Amino acid sequence: MPVTLEGQLVVAISSRALFDFEEENHVFEQGDDRAYMQLQLDRLEEPAKPGVAFSLVRKLLAFNDADAQRVEVVILSRNDPVSGMRVFRSAQHYGLPIQRGSFTRGQPPWRYLKPLNANLFLSAHLSDVRAALDAGVPAAQVYPHSALASEAHPNEVRIAFDGDAVLFSDEAERVFQAQGLSAFQQHERDKASQPLLAGPFKPLLAALHRLQQEGTPAMRIRTALVTARSAPAHERAIRTLMNWNIEVDEAMFLGGLPKGEFLREFEPDFFFDDQTGHIESAAKHVPAGHVASGVSNS
Known part of the structure; x- marks a missing residue:
């Protein structure tokens, strides 16, 4: 064969x-x-x-x-x-x-x-x-000068993802950049039941989900959504993942707070984000990579 x-x-x-x-x-x-x-x-x-x-x-x-x-x-x-x-x-x-x-x-x-x-x-x-x-x-x-991953979780792959323009499309991010926070919140409130389109990393999250289900007793996967969104814009993100039949283990809706220190506590083996500012904040604490997609990178 x-x-x-x-x-x-x-x-x-x-x-x-x-x-x-x-x-x-x-x-x-x-x-x-x-x-x-x-x-x-x-x-x-x-x-x-x-x-x-x-x-x-x-x-x-x-x-x-x-x-x-x-x-x-x-x-x-x-x-x-x-x-x-x-x-x-x-x-x-x-x-x-x-x-x-x-x-x-x-x-x-x-x-x-x-x-x-x-x-x-x-x-x-x-x-x-x-x-x-x-x-x-x-x-x-x-970012080659990122901090290296913690060794505290030898039997667990920990991966953290930003939402908009990474797991999800940049639809909502475009509204935010063009019209501001209030318009973004209203847009997401109005469309809470309408799933976001897939972003560039949705296929990877789906593949990790399959790997976790196939599994092995020696290793497991823990995923986190780490986003600048806050309530009420949280609901559309959660409902989108539910629509995809994909679960994440943790979700952090930070409302614009710097992500780095939260990621330091989660201790991922890698973090993905589309905005260089978030990556620079994260890289002080964890391995990080820039997803050069969406309106922030056009």
């Missing part, structure tokens, strides 16, 4: 999202890719330090066991193939069973997302993230 990833949660991730290659990347950005390649080759036997999405990847891979391969992680990197050796060596050092990767030596790698049927793409390159989102793949630009 042909090899297939059908039915698996597929995460495509760049080398800088998985490992801390910021020192090496500084050499690369100076425009000398030969010096960068040599540096990576010189450090071949030196495992890279964990990066911002390391905890998320390690925990998702723990859903695999002898009975089922539920998660596939693929490296999709602008690195060159020589530097790719160090990426695979580092993954092996940490016991991450990552077998597949594409290394494009500076060219955009997002075009390989469709053959992978990827459910998520994490990259430090904003242009690749935008292209992936345009292609219909949930994608986020990682």
